[in-house]
Amino acid sequence: MKKCVFVLLFVITFTTVFAASGPVYSAERVYYYGDADMDGQITGKDAFLILRHVARLEIMSGDNEKISDANLNGTVDALDALQVLKTVAKIVSPKVFTQKSQNDPANSTARVEINGNLDVPESGLRNYKEFSSVIVQTINYYKKYISTLGTKIDLYIDNATQDSGWTPVTTPVFRKFVIIKLGIRENDPQVKIAFQFAHELMHYAFYEKYGINKTFADVREESICTAASLIYIKDSFPMEFQSYVEYVKNLENEGYRKGAEVAEKVNYDFRQLVKMM
Ligand SMILES: [Ca+2]
Ligand SMILES: [Ca+2]
Ligand SMILES: [Zn+2]
Numbered sequence: 001m002k003k004c005v006f007v008l009l010f011v012i013t014f015t016t017v018f019a020a021s022g023p024v025y026s027a028e029r030v031y032y033y034g035d036a037d038m039d040g041q042i043t044g045k046d047a048f049l050i051l052r053h054v055a056r057l058e059i060m061s062g063d064n065e066k067i068s069d070a071n072l073n074g075t076v077d078a079l080d081a082l083q084v085l086k087t088v089a090k091i092v093s094p095k096v097f098t099q100k101s102q103n104d105p106a107n108s109t110a111r112v113e114i115n116g117n118l119d120v121p122e123s124g125l126r127n128y129k130e131f132s133s134v135i136v137q138t139i140n141y142y143k144k145y146i147s148t149l150g151t152k153i154d155l156y157i158d159n160a161t162q163d164s165g166w167t168p169v170t171t172p173v174f175r176k177f178v179i180i181k182l183g184i185r186e187n188d189p190q191v192k193i194a195f196q197f198a199h200e201l202m203h204y205a206f207y208e209k210y211g212i213n214k215t216f217a218d219v220r221e222e223s224i225c226t227a228a229s230l231i232y233i234k235d236s237f238p239m240e241f242q243s244y245v246e247y248v249k250n251l252e253n254e255g256y257r258k259g260a261e262v263a264e265k266v267n268y269d270f271r272q273l274v275k276m277m
Pocket of ligand 2: 068069070071072073074075076077079080
């Protein structure tokens with residue numbers, strides 16, 4: 001009985017942490033626009049702070065000021081406080097804000113953003129919370145090995161399952177930014193989101209390394225991207241690893257199939273894989 005209570009307490013604590021902090025995911029670096037005090041949660045207090053800033057009672061600066069532009073129109077005014085209140089009321093979805101790291105010389109203005117419409121109750125993705133949390137966890141994992149990831153080219157992450165061509169896919173748009181479109185359905189498990197996104201994120205890493213005008217992904221790139229997915233699954237979803245290896249080995253596409261070999265060749269060491277890029 002005691003054990004039961006303990007487990008329940010743990011579950012409650014765990015879920016509360018997730019629910020309350022919303023987009024924690026990347027710890028220090030990813031926030032949502034509107035989170036004026038940058039505590040990881042969008043609350044009425046943020047609207048209050050924005051209004052105090054507008055009234056010049058308490059001026060914000062730096063990232064706090066930037067993040068306070070909740071409607072992203074370039075200025076902080078009362079409409080941003082309204083936008084925050086709408087977010088609190090779940091009428092609108094906040095946009096992801098990536099904080100620039102102070103000690104990263106390679107830093108630029110590149111932004112990583114997830115399509116906020118996916119978080120709309122009726123028309124969005126029912127498992128959006130899992131979707132966005134897997135995405136940010138995957139990005140954080142990659143950043144351990146590719147420290148400059150997400151600093152050169154803006155990345156827009158979306159999901160589409162109908163009438164939108166092949167998914168998952170990574171596409172450069174206007175030679176300016178990259179869009180990753182996943183094909184996740186509402187009942188898909190986290191590991192599937194992770195497998196798809198990890199592969200596409202590696203393509204994005206190729207774009208950042210070789211430039212947005214690089215040639216189309218060849219067999220070698222595909223094999224490295226697939227290997228990246230497998231290594232990530234091995235580290236983050238070890239229980240599912242074997243079934244994904246089997247899955248990959250039986251795929252028709254040569255590049256995907258070779259991914260299993262490549263992952264094995266680098267001893268499932270992501271650092272070694274990055275050197276192959
Ligand atoms: Ca806040
Ligand atoms: Ca604004
Ligand atoms: Zn691919």
